[in-house]
Amino acid sequence: MSNVTKTAVPAAAGRAAAKKELPEHFKAYKHVWVFVELERGQVHPVSWELMGAGRRLADKLKVNLAAVVIGPEGQSTRNAALESFCYGADLTYLVSDNVLADYRNESYTKALTELVNTYKPEILLLGATTLGRDLAGSVATTLSTGLTADCTALDVDADGSLAATRPTFGGSLLCTIYTLNYRPQMATVRPRVMPMPERVERDAARIIVHPLGLVEDDIVTKVLSFLPDRDSETSNLAYADVVVAGGLGLGSPENFRLVRELATLLGAEYGCSRPLVQKGWVTSDRQIGQTGKTIRPKLYIAAGISGAIQHRVGVEGADLIVAINTDKRAPIFDFAHVAIVSDAMQLLPALTAAFRARLLPNSRARIAVV
Numbered sequence: 496m497s498n499v500t501k502t503a504v505p506a507a508a509g510r511a512a513a514k515k516e517l518p519e520h521f522k523a524y525k526h527v528w529v530f531v532e533l534e535r536g537q538v539h540p541v542s543w544e545l546m547g548a549g550r551r552l553a554d555k556l557k558v559n560l561a562a563v564v565i566g567p568e569g570q571s572t573r574n575a576a577l578e579s580f581c582y583g584a585d586l587t588y589l590v591s592d593n594v595l596a597d598y599r600n601e602s603y604t605k606a607l608t609e610l611v612n613t614y615k616p617e618i619l620l621l622g623a624t625t626l627g628r629d630l631a632g633s634v635a636t637t638l639s640t641g642l643t644a645d646c647t648a649l650d651v652d653a654d655g656s657l658a659a660t661r662p663t664f665g666g667s668l669l670c671t672i673y674t675l676n677y678r679p680q681m682a683t684v685r686p687r688v689m690p691m692p693e694r695v696e697r698d699a700a701r702i703i704v705h706p707l708g709l710v711e712d713d714i715v716t717k718v719l720s721f722l723p724d725r726d727s728e729t730s731n732l733a734y735a736d737v738v739v740a741g742g743l744g745l746g747s748p749e750n751f752r753l754v755r756e757l758a759t760l761l762g763a764e765y766g767c768s769r770p771l772v773q774k775g776w777v778t779s780d781r782q783i784g785q786t787g788k789t790i791r792p793k794l795y796i797a798a799g800i801s802g803a804i805q806h807r808v809g810v811e812g813a814d815l816i817v818a819i820n821t822d823k824r825a826p827i828f829d830f831a832h833v834a835i836v837s838d839a840m841q842l843l844p845a846l847t848a849a850f851r852a853r854l855l856p857n858s859r860a861r862i863a864v865v
């Protein structure tokens with residue numbers, strides 16, 4: 496193994512010292528693209544969330560926002576292309592072919608890389624879903640460009656470079672990453688990190704249809720059958736209006752039942768912080784934070800959670816955060832809207848009793864937070 500010596504760039508010089516002139520062949524790359532994730536006729540909501548983020552970037556750069564729709568021939572794919580204009584697209588690139596009926600890395604990578612090489616976007620955004628992560632990594636590798644994964648914030652700096660922010664070092668720090676000398680600049684963003692933009696009814700503008708030029712025999716992977724995940728509906732944290740979560744402050748796995756009881760009464764989803772998953776108290780599908788689910792509920796109740804930065808980036812989009820902790824210096828109190836210094840073991844049963852007295856005599860309907 497060879498040794499590589501790295502020369503440190505003086506701190507004062509910062510990113511400017513690393514900036515090089517963009518190669519001439521990349522200067523033709525313009526506009527912001529959002530990949531619209533379409534699977535079995537349904538658009539993943541993260542695609543529209545990214546359209547809102549893409550719109551802000553495009554407006555700052557004074558360029559177009561384009562949607563990219565890839566899928567089988569038929570009305571559902573066409574509808575996704577038309578719907579993109581209602582979420583702010585100036586134009587849409589459409590690749591429709593029946594070999595795209597099921598997601599396969601080879602066919603989708605070919606479609607997206609061909610579009611990039613032909614029409615040359617400067618920024619390409621994808622959702623950090625199972626499908627999006629697989630596709631983004633493959634496309635970035637094929638194009639030999641940079642990819643910043645699981646971003647929590649997107650912006651452009653003074654010279655027009657994409658500034659993609661994500662947690663690092665196990666979620667203890669936030670860093671901003673730049674792809675300075677390659678195009679497109681790629682980033683993935685998890686569902687619910689960005690707010691959902693308002694849908695505005697608009698007529699279709701320009702749709703550019705691009706042929707795939709791929710036949711089934713060219714694709715190595717074959718889809719033999721589709722088996723839906725029978726557990727896919729058991730946890731819907733990302734899109735819940737009310738979430739109750741617990742952390743190590745609960746003291747024991749037995750005490751986590753207090754979180755579940757309150758969540759059940761409110762018709763809410765329940766979740767937890769990362770240490771509870773690591774200890775085996777709660778399954779990983781219930782973990783909230785940068786390494787778990789990102790949520791944007793109307794009400795988030797956090798009991799016994801300290802609020803480390805990796806948890807904060809997963810919940811700070813909530814409309815109302817109520818934090819319960821015995822430590823008045825807990826980091827979660829820095830961003831909670833309501834801070835309660837109390838023992839969660841005593842307060843959770845009291846809250847459950849109070850909600851039960853308020854809700855059950857009148858209605859069994861779920862709580863409505865306004």
